[in-house]
Amino acid sequence: MASDIITHTRFFGSNPVKEGEHYLGQWTLRFIIATLSITPLRQLTGWNWLAKHRRTLGLFAFGYLMLHWLTYALLDVQLDWGELVKDLAKRPYIMVGMAALLCMIPLALTSTRNSIRRLGGRRWNRLHTLIYPIAILGVIHYWMAVKKDITDPLIYAIVVATLLGWRVVRWRSRHGTPSTPVSA
Amino acid sequence: MRNHAKFEPPSSEITPEQRYLDRRAFIAVAGAIGAGAVTGLGFPGIAGAQQEPQAVGKPYGLQPDDKPTPWEDVTTYNNFYEFGTGKGDPVGAAKDFKTKPWTVRVDGLVNKPADYQLEDFLKPSAVEDRIYRHRCVEGWSMVIPWRGIPLADVIKRADPTAKAKFVEFTTLMDPRQMPGERTGVLPWPYTEGLRLDEAQHPLALLAVGVYGRVLPNQNGAPLRLVVPWKYGFKSIKSIVRIKFTDSQPKTAWNQAAANEYGFYSNVNPTVDHPRWSQATERRIGEFFKRKTLMFNGYADQVGSMYAGMDLRKNY
Numbered sequence: 001m002a003s004d005i006i007t008h009t010r011f012f013g014s015n016p017v018k019e020g021e022h023y024l025g026q027w028t029l030r031f032i033i034a035t036l037s038i039t040p041l042r043q044l045t046g047w048n049w050l051a052k053h054r055r056t057l058g059l060f061a062f063g064y065l066m067l068h069w070l071t072y073a074l075l076d077v078q079l080d081w082g083e084l085v086k087d088l089a090k091r092p093y094i095m096v097g098m099a100a101l102l103c104m105i106p107l108a109l110t111s112t113r114n115s116i117r118r119l120g121g122r123r124w125n126r127l128h129t130l131i132y133p134i135a136i137l138g139v140i141h142y143w144m145a146v147k148k149d150i151t152d153p154l155i156y157a158i159v160v161a162t163l164l165g166w167r168v169v170r171w172r173s174r175h176g177t178p179s180t181p182v183s184a
Numbered sequence: 185m186r187n188h189a190k191f192e193p194p195s196s197e198i199t200p201e202q203r204y205l206d207r208r209a210f211i212a213v214a215g216a217i218g219a220g221a222v223t224g225l226g227f228p229g230i231a232g233a234q235q236e237p238q239a240v241g242k243p244y245g246l247q248p249d250d251k252p253t254p255w256e257d258v259t260t261y262n263n264f265y266e267f268g269t270g271k272g273d274p275v276g277a278a279k280d281f282k283t284k285p286w287t288v289r290v291d292g293l294v295n296k297p298a299d300y301q302l303e304d305f306l307k308p309s310a311v312e313d314r315i316y317r318h319r320c321v322e323g324w325s326m327v328i329p330w331r332g333i334p335l336a337d338v339i340k341r342a343d344p345t346a347k348a349k350f351v352e353f354t355t356l357m358d359p360r361q362m363p364g365e366r367t368g369v370l371p372w373p374y375t376e377g378l379r380l381d382e383a384q385h386p387l388a389l390l391a392v393g394v395y396g397r398v399l400p401n402q403n404g405a406p407l408r409l410v411v412p413w414k415y416g417f418k419s420i421k422s423i424v425r426i427k428f429t430d431s432q433p434k435t436a437w438n439q440a441a442a443n444e445y446g447f448y449s450n451v452n453p454t455v456d457h458p459r460w461s462q463a464t465e466r467r468i469g470e471f472f473k474r475k476t477l478m479f480n481g482y483a484d485q486v487g488s489m490y491a492g493m494d495l496r497k498n499y
Contacts (some may be wrong), residue, residue, distance in 0.1 A: 003253060017471075018324070147269075149269035151269075
C-alpha cells in the first residue's frame, strides 16, 4: 500500500510526511534562489549562456512548490477541507505561502517561448518581476513556520536579500538615486 | 489506576505478567551501562547489538488500536533542544553525555530538602513499567513503554510544607556537554513546572528507562518526567533539581513564546496552537491521522483537577 511505503521507508525518518513537506519547501526556495542568481552571475562573469537556463530553474521551483503544496494538502491535512479553509483563514504563514503560490502560477503558465513572443519581451519581463515578491514571501513563510530555531530561514533570508540588494544597487548606479527604487 | 480498565487493549498487545524488575538488579544494570557510557562504549552501541526490545509494562489509558511505537522511532525521533533542534540531532549529539554520577537536589518549601545521588533517590521506590500515550505539541504522537517511579513517592518523601503549591523542575545546565545550551534558542537551563496536585497525580512518572532498558541519553537520561496528559515538552529531561514553590514556576517554552505555550499545556483538541490545529495528530509510523483525545485519553483520570477552569484561557 502506498501509505505503507510512505510511513515505513526510513528515507525521511520517523515522520516522513512532515520531513518530506519541509524538504520540498526548502528545495522550492533553493530553486527560486538559483533563478535569482542567474542575472548577477551573468553580470559578474559575462556568462550569458546562463540566461537560457533561467526559465528551467524557475519551472523546477514551481514543480517543487506544487509537490510541497500537494504534500501539505493530500498527505498532511489529507484533504480535510474544513481544516484547509481554517488554515488559510487563520494562519498567517499559510496565507503568506499561498500568496506566493498564487503569484507563481502566472509565471509558470507564461514560461513557454510562445508566451514570451505573445506578451513581448518587455511585458513578459515586467510580469516575471513577480519572482521578487515570491522570494520574499517564501522566506517569510519559512520564518513563520519554524517552531523556534530560525537559523535556516535566516540563511535563506540573507541569500535572498543579497540577490535582491544586488539588483537595487545596480539600478541605483545606473539611474542615480531614485525616489522609488524599482528593480529591473 | 482507577479507570484504565475501560480501554484495555487486546491481550495480544500486553505483556502477560507485570514484570517489575528487581530494584537491585535494575540499579546494577543501570550502573553497568552507565559505566559503559562513561568509557565511551555508549548505550546506543550496546542497544545495536541486541534485538529489537519488547515493550513491557502495564498499559495506562491506551485505546484499543494503540500499539507501542517501535524502539527505533522512540530513540531516534527526539525533541531535546539541549542537543540540537533537529529531531535526529539528539541521538548523535548526546552519545557521550555523562549521566553518572548524577545528583538530584530536592529543595524549596519542603521539610526534608536534600541532595541525592541518583541511586539513593530511586532506592526507596519500586520501579514500574507503564505504557503511556505521548502527544507532542507539534501534532505527532507515540505510545511509549516507560520505566520509572511515581513522582508522588518523591513528593511524599520530600514532605512539602503547607505553603508549597507548585513543583519546579530544572534540567542540567552544562553547555560544555549540551551544545544547544550555547545557543539562544531557549532560556537555559530548561525549566518546567506542575501544580502540586498535578505532580501528586498517580499518572505522573519520573522515568529512568524505556522499553525495559535504561533511558537512552537522547530520551532524557538519566531521569526525566513523564506527564502523559500534557504535551510532551512538559515532560522535562535530564532533571537535576525538583523545587517546591508557592508561586507558579516560570517554564522554558512559556518564556520563549507565551502566546503559544501555556503553563498547563494539557492536551486539548479544542484549543488550537496559534499556528496549527490540535484536533488531530499523526501517530509515528501511521499514515492516516488520528483524532486527538481530551487530556490525551486520560480525561477520566485527570479531568477533575481542571473542573471549572477555562481551558481556553489556561492553555
